[in-house]
Amino acid sequence: xxxxxxxxxxxxxxxxxxxxxxxxxxxxxxxxxxxxxxxxxxxxxxxxxxxxxxxxxxxxxxxxxxxxxxxxxxxxxxxxxxxxxxxxxxxxxxxxxxxxxxxxxxxxxxxxxxxxxxxxxxxxxxxxxxxxxxxxxxxxxxxxxxxxxxxxxxxxxxxxxxxxxxxxxxxxxxxxxxxxxxxxxxxxxxxxxxxxxxxxxxxxxxxxxxxxxxxxxxxxxxxxxxxxxxxxxxxxxxxxxxxxxxxxxxxxxxxxxxxxxxxxxxxxxxxxxxxxxxxxxxxxxxxxxxxxxxxxxxxxxxxxxxxxxxxxxxxxxxxxxxxxxxxxxxxxxxxxxxxxxxxxxxxxxxxxxxxxxxxxxxxxxxxxxxxxxxxxxx
Amino acid sequence: xxxxxxxxxxxxxxxxxxxxxxxxxxxxxxxxxxxxxxxxxxxxxxxxxxxxxxxxxxxxxxxxxxxxxxxxxxxxxxxxxxxxxxxxxxxxxxxxxxxxxxxxxxxxxxxxxxxxxxxxxxxxxxxxxxxxxxxxxxxxxxxxxxxxxxxxxxxxxxxxxxxxxxxxxxxxxxxxxxxxxxxxxxxxxxxxxxxxxxxxxxxxxxxxxxxxxxxxxxxxxxxxxxxxxxxxxxxxxxxxxxxxxxxxxxxxxxxxxxxxxxxxxxxxxxxxxxxxxxxxxxxxxxxxxxxxxxxxxxxxxxxxxxxxxxxxxxxxxxxxxxxxxxxxxxxxxxxxxxxxxxxxxxxxxxxxxxxxxxxxxxxxxxxxxxxxxxxxxx
DNA sequence: GTGAAAGCGCTAACAT
DNA sequence: ATGTTAGCGCTTTCAC
Numbered sequence: 001x002x003x004x005x006x007x008x009x010x011x012x013x014x015x016x017x018x019x020x021x022x023x024x025x026x027x028x029x030x031x032x033x034x035x036x037x038x039x040x041x042x043x044x045x046x047x048x049x050x051x052x053x054x055x056x057x058x059x060x061x062x063x064x065x066x067x068x069x070x071x072x073x074x075x076x077x078x079x080x081x082x083x084x085x086x087x088x089x090x091x092x093x094x095x096x097x098x099x100x101x102x103x104x105x106x107x108x109x110x111x112x113x114x115x116x117x118x119x120x121x122x123x124x125x126x127x128x129x130x131x132x133x134x135x136x137x138x139x140x141x142x143x144x145x146x147x148x149x150x151x152x153x154x155x156x157x158x159x160x161x162x163x164x165x166x167x168x169x170x171x172x173x174x175x176x177x178x179x180x181x182x183x184x185x186x187x188x189x190x191x192x193x194x195x196x197x198x199x200x201x202x203x204x205x206x207x208x209x210x211x212x213x214x215x216x217x218x219x220x221x222x223x224x225x226x227x228x229x230x231x232x233x234x235x236x237x238x239x240x241x242x243x244x245x246x247x248x249x250x251x252x253x254x255x256x257x258x259x260x261x262x263x264x265x266x267x268x269x270x271x272x273x274x275x276x277x278x279x280x281x282x283x284x285x286x287x288x289x290x291x292x293x294x295x296x297x298x299x300x301x302x303x304x305x306x307x308x309x310x311x312x313x314x315x316x317x318x319x320x321x322x323x324x325x326x327x328x329x330x331x332x333x334x335x336x337x338x339x340x341x342x343x344x345x346x347x348x349x350x351x352x353x354x355x356x357x358x359x360x361x362x363x364x365x366x367x368x369x370x371x372x373x374x375x376x377x378x
Numbered sequence: 379x380x381x382x383x384x385x386x387x388x389x390x391x392x393x394x395x396x397x398x399x400x401x402x403x404x405x406x407x408x409x410x411x412x413x414x415x416x417x418x419x420x421x422x423x424x425x426x427x428x429x430x431x432x433x434x435x436x437x438x439x440x441x442x443x444x445x446x447x448x449x450x451x452x453x454x455x456x457x458x459x460x461x462x463x464x465x466x467x468x469x470x471x472x473x474x475x476x477x478x479x480x481x482x483x484x485x486x487x488x489x490x491x492x493x494x495x496x497x498x499x500x501x502x503x504x505x506x507x508x509x510x511x512x513x514x515x516x517x518x519x520x521x522x523x524x525x526x527x528x529x530x531x532x533x534x535x536x537x538x539x540x541x542x543x544x545x546x547x548x549x550x551x552x553x554x555x556x557x558x559x560x561x562x563x564x565x566x567x568x569x570x571x572x573x574x575x576x577x578x579x580x581x582x583x584x585x586x587x588x589x590x591x592x593x594x595x596x597x598x599x600x601x602x603x604x605x606x607x608x609x610x611x612x613x614x615x616x617x618x619x620x621x622x623x624x625x626x627x628x629x630x631x632x633x634x635x636x637x638x639x640x641x642x643x644x645x646x647x648x649x650x651x652x653x654x655x656x657x658x659x660x661x662x663x664x665x666x667x668x669x670x671x672x673x674x675x676x677x678x679x680x681x682x683x684x685x686x687x688x689x690x691x692x693x694x695x696x697x698x699x700x701x702x703x704x705x706x707x708x709x710x711x712x713x714x715x716x717x718x719x720x721x722x723x724x725x726x727x728x729x730x731x732x733x734x735x736x737x738x739x740x741x742x743x744x745x746x747x748x749x750x751x752x753x754x755x756x
Numbered sequence: 757g758t759g760a761a762a763g764c765g766c767t768a769a770c771a772t
Numbered sequence: 773a774t775g776t777t778a779g780c781g782c783t784t785t786c787a788c
Contacts, residue, residue: 016764016766018765027774027775027776029767029768029774029776032766032767033773035766035767036767040773040774041774045773060515060766061764061765062514062515063450063516064764064765064766064767064780065515065765066441066766067441067766068768069780070780072514072516073514074516082475083472083474083475083478086465087464087465087466087467087474088468089465090466093464093465093466094461096465096492097460097461097462097492100492109489109491110491111452111488112489113487114474114475114478136440137441137443138440138444138452161392161435161437394782396781404758405758405760406760406783407761407783407784408758411757411758413782414783419757420757420758423757423758439780439782441780442780442781442782442783444782445765445766445780445781446764447764447782447783448764
């Protein structure tokens with residue numbers, strides 16, 4: 001790498017390919033060929049052109065290239081949650097990580113977009129965001145996390161012609177989506193608790209209006225009915241965090257509910273609940289057996305370690321990106337499409353575990369129960 | 379919103395302005411004017427064009443617009459840390475939030491880019507990233523957090539002609555940067571402890587190689603010397619997290635060090651240290667007075683609440699964006715920027731701290747000591 | 757008020 | 773192997 005910029009005052013990447021061509025005494029085409037490692041360029045000429053590029057510090061204009069190619073290589077990751085919620089949440093940490101990683105592998109950059117609370121939010125904000133995302137038109141597609149029922153954003157994005165993959169349950173069933181089997185998850189947790197002989201089940205569900213939370217609750221409800229035990233209480237946490245769990249548990253206890261089994265909407269909620277139980281002198285698992293959902297960091301560091309329904313968060317993220325890339329490849333019917341395609345073989349034909357929905361539009365991954373000390377003493 | 383797309387098979391946002399013009403029976407110029415709310419268009423014509431746009435679901439191509447305008451309205455936020463570190467860190471939560479917010483206000487989108495650990499990382503990764511970011515050329519500029527000495531990325535970005543603002547200490551002093559007065563912070567903490575009568579000071583510094591951590595330590599060192607008390611120990615935490623603090627404190631105690639005052643490189647480190655102290659039967663603040671750094675969430679929820687050096691994280695983020703927009707506005711000789719001006723009271727431009735007369739290049743914000751129960755009993 | 761035309765920086769047929 | 777030419781989709785003088 002050249003030690004520093006010499007020659008011209010190259011303020012910014014202002015040198016154009018045309019200029020390089022002129023300086024090297026060749027045509028723009030040839031310069032372009034050199035830039036793209038096209039084989040048919042005489043080594044001698046190639047060298048000269050490259051030297052000029054180095055000399056003037058030429059940097060190709062990405063926007064122009066994108067215009068020609070018809071895509072930018074930039075994907076959006078939409079998380080309709082305020083930063084305060086997203087950070088500190090092991091789920092999002094894992095998800096973002098997986099998405100970014102998968103995209104990177106495919107040569108794409110990810111723009112993570114956090115928006116304000118979708119519930120409290122004026123639809124204004126939300127729609128304006130969608131408009132902006134699409135109007136900017138710099139994203140090849142968007143992975144959107146569904147954190148609230150009937151989120152209008154994915155639809156708006158689709159209307160704008162932007163490929164979208166929803167993580168979770170999309171409002172419109174025809175939207176491509178990747179999800180885990182939340183229903184089964186709620187069921188698994190309850191079945192486990194029932195097998196342990198517990199008969200007074202309570203659920204500390206995730207936030208109201210959150211599709212995943214609702215499904216988990218639903219699954220638990222059905223299992224409770226099927227097992228002919230009693231659902232002694234249901235309380236919705238404000239979010240999926242530890243404090244939300246603690247408060248929800250406090251409310252439940254304050255209401256006089258005394259379960260001997262607890263199903264939580266997330267590991268963090270479970271951890272918070274255990275703290276609240278502890279504060280009330282109730283022992284886990286002796287007095288109350290507790291099951292979480294996620295199997296992320298909080299589950300392992302808690303005391304006692306948490307029995308939980310493990311969901312493959314990283315796989316979900318990775319898969320969502322693959323699905324999105326498929327869509328992008330399909331929709332972009334522009335020219336020069338043939339050259340690329342699935343050249344990198346990273347398009348995993350995910351028939352994976354679980355239900356592979358209609359036309360591969362919806363993919364649902366399996367969850368699995370992990371038993372630890374919060375339900376069964378060591 | 380039109381129920382569905384009629385007419386053409388408009389698969390995606392594939393309708394162009396040209397097509398709209400044809401359908402509306404006007405020229406592309408007029409159509410463009412309608413799109414950009416240019417005044418000189420007859421209301422009647424405007425209405426007709428807009429109707430066509432609605433009908434065919436026209437969405438302007440952002441890439442093409444960007445090409446013309448010379449900028450994309452997309453800023454990068456570079457955090458050379460793995461997701462596992464970034465999430466769960468109140469500092470980054472606050473910073474990202476502030477940056478995204480400030481950018482949004484200026485009509486920009488932020489692409490948050492996380493990269494792997496800069497220390498363990500092969501320089502390869504890092505450089506490739508920088509290359510990618512710039513080669514893509516879709517970003518108008520980048521806010522880069524400096525988490526390691528001599529980070530090559532900002533330089534690489536600058537070489538590629540991309541405006542960069544570093545948060546923290548840039549390797550090259552001529553790089554525009556925004557920082558807080560870490561040196562003073564370290565000093566303030568020690569001075570406070572000394573005033574309380576403590577004489578055996580220990581420092582639980584942030585990660586080795588981190589410029590901010592080093593400065594804080596340096597400040598503490600100087601204050602210790604000035605006060606003629608004893609620096610009984612220094613231990614560097616692996617990161618800025620709670621567990622890192624706990625482990626560092628454990629190491630220090632295991633080494634037989636018994637301070638009566640502790641200065642930590644972050645609130646989280648302080649919290650972890652307090653846990654370790656507690657586990658060793660040492661009381662805070664009676665046996666050991668503890669001071670943190672940041673004044674973020676961990677400081678307030680800890681027991682006892684943490685005395686700490688407050689740094690204006692949100693302001694740093696906001697300011698970095700403003701600085702960046704200034705740079706972008708300067709470099710991109712396009713249409714003038716509007717929303718500007720740093721309305722922060724605490725801007726302390728350090729003139730001449732860098733090289734040649736380039737003024738206002740580096741901005742250092744003040745920190746302030748916040749006294750709570752970890753040093754002074756209620 | 758509206759249109760024709762000239763590009764922004766790059767790439768990809770077609771020639772040669 | 774290299775040059776010529778024609779755009780990608782949009783904006784913007786400059787005429788009328």
